[in-house]
Amino acid sequence: MQTTSEITPFVNEPFTDFSVEENAAAFRAALEKVEASLPVVVRLHIDGEDCDGGAGTFESIDPSLTSRVVANSAKGNKDDALRAIAGAHKAFGEWSRRPAAERAEYLFKAARIMRLRKHEFSAMMVYEVGKSWAEADGDTAEAIDFLEFYAREALRWEREQPLTRVPGEDNELHYIPLGVGAAIPPWNFPLAIMVGVSMAPIAAGNCMVLKPASDSPGIASMFIDLMKEVGLPAGVLQFVPGGGSEVGNLLVEHPQIRFINFTGSMEVGKGIYEKAGKTGEGQIWLKRVIAEMGGKDFMFIDEDADVDKAVQHSYAAAFGFQGQKCSALSRLILHESIHDEFMDKFLPLVEATTIGHPSEQKNFLAAMINESAMNDAIKGIEEAKKAGNSLVAGGERASEDGWYLQPTVFTGVGRNDYIFQTELFAPVVAVHKVGSFEEGIEAANDTIFGLTGSYFGKDEEKIERAKRELHCGNLYLNRKCTGALVGVHPFGGFNMSGTDSKAGGRDYLGLFLQAKSITRATK
Template sequence: MKPYSPEPLTDFSNPVEAARLDEALRSVEAQLGRHYPLRIGSAILHREATITSYNPSNKEEIIGKVSKADRSLADKAIRSAAGAYKTWSRVPAEQRSEYLLKAAASLRKRKHEFNAWLMLEAGKSRVEADADTAEAIDFLEYYARQMIELAGRGRKELVSIPQEHNELHYIPLGVGVIIPPWNFPLAIMAGMTMAAVVAGNTVVLKPSSQTPVIAAKFVELAADSGLPPGVINLVPGSGSEIGDYLVDHPQTRFVSFTGSREVGIRIYERSAKVAPGQIWLKRFVGEMGGKDCILVDQDADLEEAARGIVASAFGYSGQKCSACSRAIIHQDVYDQVLSRCVELTNELKVGDVRDASCYTGPVIDQASFDKIMEYIEIGRQEGRIVAGGRALTLPGYFIEPTIIADAAPDSRIMQEEIFGPVVAFTACSDLEQGLAIANMTDYGLTGSFYSNNREHIARVKSEFHAGNLYINRKCTGAIVGVHPFGGFNMSGTDSKAGGPDYLFLFTQPKLISELL
C-alpha cells in the first residue's frame, strides 16, 4: 500500500478542469428533484414522508427529496446495525480498510460530480466544494492506513516477560449513531462514518436535514464499493422525532456528533444516561463549534495577516467552526490592518456559486440568515460596521461579508458564535492583553498568531488555549494527517479528526495474556 499523501486540489484556472466541472454541474442539474430512499440493512425504502432539500443560492429550487424515518424505522436501523455487527466486527482490519480505499478511488473518479452536489445543496463555491471532496478522499485514505497500523500494535507495544505471551488488541465498540453537520456534508460526514466503520463498528447515519442528498449519494457510493448491507444504515429524520431516540437507544454503544454547542450538550447529557437493558457506558465524541480569533503582533507581516483574516472569516461565508470571527490587533497597527481588511473584503463578490467569479455564496437557510442578520444588528450597537452589513436582494440567502470594528472584548459579538460572514475587530495594548482577550471565550478550537518575534511566538505557543493553533497562517484549512482537528472547552471532546489517535475513540483495548 502506497503511503498516504493529501489529495491535491483542483486548479480551476485550467480550462480543462473548469469545463469538467461545468459538465458535472449540467449532469447534476438534470437530476434535481429526485427522491432518495432510506437504507436499512439490505432494504431500500421509499416513503411518502420526506425531507425536501433546497438550493440555498435559489431557495425555490429543489435539490431532492429524501425519505424520512420515523421511530419504528430508527429502531429497525439500530437492530439492523446490531445484526451486521456480529459479522462485520470479525472482518480483518486489512479487509475493512480495502473498502475505504475502494470508496476513495470511486470518489476520486467522481470528484467533480460531488463538487457539483456540494455547490448546489450546500452553497459552496467551486473552490470550497473541491476542498470538501478532497478532504473526504483524504479521510478515507488516511483512516484505512491508520486501521492497519492500529491492528498491528498489539504485537509490538507491550513489555515482554518470561513464559508469557501478551497482546493488546483494539476491538470495536458496537453500534454507533453518526450525526454530522451540514457545513461539511461530505468530508465530515464521510470521515465520521467511515472512521467508525473501518474500526469494525456498524452505524446508523442521521444526516443533516439541510444536506441529506449528499449523504444519500455517499452511502450509495459506499454500497457500490462493496460495503456489506447493514454496516451503514441511512435514516434521515428530525432530531425531535428520531435523534433523541437513536441516542437513548440501549443498543447504541457510542454517539459521534458534529454541530452546535446547544445540541452537542443535549446529546452528551442524554448519552450519559443508562437506559433499561443497557450494559455499557456510551461513548460521546463531539465537536461543537468555536469563537476563533486571529491575533496580530505589531511587528507581523501585516499584508499576510490581513489576507489571513479575510480568508478565514469569509471563506464559505464564515460557516466553519474554524472560521475567524474575532480579530485582535495590536493598537500600533490596528488601523492599518483594519483598513487593509476592509479593502480586501470590499473586493469579494457574493452570489450564486455556479458563477465562477463569486468568491463566496449564500448562507445555508432562512434560520441561519435570520440569526446572522440579528447579530449584525447587535454589531451596530456594540461596534462600528466598516464593511458589509447588508443582505443582498438575490434569490437565495445572501449576506455581505461584514466587518465590525472597535468591539469590546466582552461584547456579544466577540463572545457568541455567529456562524456567518461576520468578523469583529478589537485592539490590544500588548501581547499579554492580546492573549487574555484570545482566551476570553467559552470555546477553544482554532486560533492564529501573526508575528516575527520569536519570543512572542514561544509565549503564544504555550499560552494560547486552542486545539489547533497556527503561526503566521490563517486559522482555517486543516489537512487530514497534517493538522489533526479538534478543540478545547465548549468546542468539544478534542477528538482530533484526521489524526493518529482518532480511531482509538471507536475501539476498546483488550489484553490477551497466555502462559506458555
C-alpha cells in the same frame, strides 16, 4: 492479506487548479450534469434495501436560489431508526470479525471511485449548501483523504502492540470494536465530515446508523450510493434521514447504541452529552460521545506581523464559505500599532467581494444555508449596533434570490460584547484592538470555546509564548486559522468546542475501539 494501498504512504488529495481551463471546463460539465438531475430522490437505506420513510418526505433547497429544490428526501421515524439499529446490531457480529485489511479495502475502493467522480460530488454541494468551486473541491478532497487515511489507520491499529515482556507469560493486547454507533454530521462539510464520522468507526470494525443533516440529504445519498457500489455489506452503514427530535434523540438514547459521533452546534452537543450520560434499561455500558461543537475563533495580528499576508489570510478565514465553518475567523485581534494600516488594506478586500450563485466561478460569497441561519446572523448584527460597535462594512442582505448576507465587519468591539462572545456562524467579523502582546493573548483566550486560532508575528520569544499560552486545539502561526488537512493538522478543540477528538489524527480510531489484554502462562 496485504494490499498495495497499505504499503503506499498516505498523501493528501490535491486540490483542483481551476485556473487551468481543462479543469474549469470539467467542473462546468459536472455542474450541468448535476443541475439536470435535480431534484434528486433520496430514500432510506436499511439492511441493504432502499425504502420510504415512515414520517413522509422533506426537501433540501438551494440556499443561493431558493426556488430550486435540490433533493426530495424520505423522512424516517422512530420505527425506521429502531429497525436500522436492530439491523446494524445483527451485522456487527460478522463485520467485527473481518480482518482490518478486508474492511479497509471497501474504503480504498470508495476513495478510488470518488476520485474519478470528484467534480460531481463537489457540484452537488455547490447547489445543496452553497459552496464555491474551491470550497466544494476542498470538501471532496477531504472526504477522499478520510477514506484513505482511516483505512490505513485500521491496518495499523490491528498490528501487534508493544508490551513489556516478563518470563513465564505470553502477553497480547488487541483493540476490538465497540458495537453499533450513531453518526450525526453537520451540513457545512456535508461530505467530508459525514464520511469521517461514519467511516472511521466502520474501518475500526463497528456498524453505524447515519442520520444526515436535514439541509444536505442529497450529497449524503450520493455517498450511500457509492458505498452500495463498492459492496459494503448490508447493515454496516444504515442511512436514516429524519428529524433530530425523533430520529436523532432515539439514536442518542437507545440502549444498543454504544457511542455517538457528532459534529454540530454547542447547544445540540451539550444535549447529546447529557442524554448519553443516562443509562437506559438493558444498557450494559457507558456510552462514548465524540463531539466537535464549534468555536469562536481568533486571529491575533501582532505589531511586528507581515500585515499584507495577515490581511489576505484573515479575509479568507473570515469569509470563505460565508463564515460557516467551525474554524472560521470571527474575532480579529489587532495590535494598536498596526490596526489602522491593517484595516485600510482589509476593508477594500471586503468591499470588493463578489457575491452570487456559487455555480459561477467568479463568485466568492454565496448564500447562507437557510433563512434561520441568516436571521440569527442579522440578530447578531443588530446586537452589535446596540452595543455601540462600529459597522464599517456590510450588515445587510445582499440579494433576495437566496439567503445572502453581505460580508460584515465591526470595529471597536469589546471583549464582553455580544459579537465577541457569541458564535454567529456567519460572515461577520468582530475587530478588537489591543495594546500589547499580553493583552492580545488574554483577549484570544477570553471565550468558552477553544477550537482554532492564529498568531501573526516575527519575534521568536513571543511565538514560543503564543504556542504555550494560546488555548485552542488547532493553533496556526503566520497563516490562517482554517484549512486543516487530514493527517497533517489533526482537528478538534478544547472547552465548549468539544471533546478534542482530533479527526484526521492517529489517535482517532482509538475512540471507537476498546483494548483487550490476553495473558497465557507458559510455565
